[in-house]
Amino acid sequence: MKKTVLSCIQPTGDMHYGNYFGAVKNWVDLQEKYTCYYGVVDYHAMTMPYDPKKLRENVWDLIINLLAVGVNRENLFIQSLVPEHVELGWIFNCFASFGNVSRMTQFKDKSSQSEEKAEGFISVGLFDYPVLQAADILIYRADYVPVGKDQEQHLELSRNIAQRFNNQVGKEYFVLPESLYTETPSIKSPADPTKKMSKSAGEKHYINVFAEDAVLRKQIKSAVTDTGDTPAGEMSAGVANLFELLKACGKMDAHTSLMDDYKAGSLKYAPLKEVVADALAEKSAAFRANKAELNANKKEVKEQVKASSAEIRKRAQETIREVKELSGLLNVRF
Ligand code: TRP
Numbered sequence: 140m141k142k143t144v145l146s147c148i149q150p151t152g153d154m155h156y157g158n159y160f161g162a163v164k165n166w167v168d169l170q171e172k173y174t175c176y177y178g179v180v181d182y183h184a185m186t187m188p189y190d191p192k193k194l195r196e197n198v199w200d201l202i203i204n205l206l207a208v209g210v211n212r213e214n215l216f217i218q219s220l221v222p223e224h225v226e227l228g229w230i231f232n233c234f235a236s237f238g239n240v241s242r243m244t245q246f247k248d249k250s251s252q253s254e255e256k257a258e259g260f261i262s263v264g265l266f267d268y269p270v271l272q273a274a275d276i277l278i279y280r281a282d283y284v285p286v287g288k289d290q291e292q293h294l295e296l297s298r299n300i301a302q303r304f305n306n307q308v309g310k311e312y313f314v315l316p317e318s319l320y321t322e323t324p325s326i327k328s329p330a331d332p333t334k335k336m337s338k339s340a341g342e343k344h345y346i347n348v349f350a351e352d353a354v355l356r357k358q359i360k361s362a363v364t365d366t367g368d369t370p371a372g373e374m375s376a377g378v379a380n381l382f383e384l385l386k387a388c389g390k391m392d393a394h395t396s397l398m399d400d401y402k403a404g405s406l407k408y409a410p411l412k413e414v415v416a417d418a419l420a421e422k423s424a425a426f427r428a429n430k431a432e433l434n435a436n437k438k439e440v441k442e443q444v445k446a447s448s449a450e451i452r453k454r455a456q457e458t459i460r461e462v463k464e465l466s467g468l469l470n471v472r473f
Pocket of ligand 1: 144146147148149180183271272275276283286290
């Protein structure tokens with residue numbers, strides 16, 4: 140039997156090469172070996188102040204983007220189409236330790252971000268977010284969760300909740316999920332290669348995976364290579380980022396001479412940038428073509444993802460039925 144992998148992503152704006160090489164490409168690759176559930180988590184997107192008019196649009200945009208870069212539609216679900224996540228989330232609130240949840244560092248980071256803004260509103264949902272995340276994972280009895288370092292604490296909490304539930308009901312019901320480490324590159328901003336590629340820093344700091352050729356080439360051409368403060372004998376962050384992109388595109392072997400040039404101290408930035416731009420342009424062209432096709436059949440695509448969500452929901456409903464049984468609640472018939 141194949142092991143189960145679960146991961147989720149929040150619906151927010153464009154997809155860039157940092158997201159793609161850092162996480163989504165890994166999702167695509169894992170589909171071969173595992174039974175995968177990938178969620179677009181809109182209930183999570185409500186935890187920070189947000190625009191209700193845009194949420195649904197962002198969800199569908201992200202669905203189209205994920206499909207365009209190679210996620211299989213039958214593995215995708217939209218969280219609000221599987222409302223059992225929230226029901227399990229409530230039940231888990233009663234198995235999660237307040238002290239433990241209070242120690243989550245992502246809450247501390249995000250709530251201080253909110254405090255700095257004029258509104259200064261911090262929702263209870265933001266505090267409770269990791270408990271809903273535990274429900275996302277455990278509702279499918281996932282064996283593995285491919286997560287970055289920032290999510291490790293949340294995964295640990297999921298295990299604590301699972302363990303407490305199992306102890307209280309006297310049955311090893313929930314699988315304790317483990318993190319799945321795969322080497323994923325951390326892609327940096329072309330405009331400031333000391334920082335991660337990100338949307339929040341502004342347009343110059345990320346390369347959209349669907350970028351038009353000219354835009355993409357211009358961004359690579361103007362990428363910062365040497366800021367002058369790199370210690371002697373070390374590769375500058377900008378040059379390292381260009382090599383990292385080349386490697387992530389699987390094009391390093393085709394260009395070993397560039398690394399030889401670097402080692403010999405004779406590397407010229409223009410040809411390096413050119414091969415990086417070519418490699419990304421090739422990917423983006425394919426992604427854009429996929430996206431155009433999906434957009435042309437948007438209605439049908441939406442129906443298919445609704446259907447896959449309904450199929451995945453069956454698994455979630457089975458868990459909820461058993462959990463209610465075990466925890467002394469009554470079941471409605473579905
Ligand atoms: N918390 C994750 C993030 O901030 C998103 C997420 C929600 C998630 N539920 C999940 C990730 C379950 C993995 C598993 O990116």
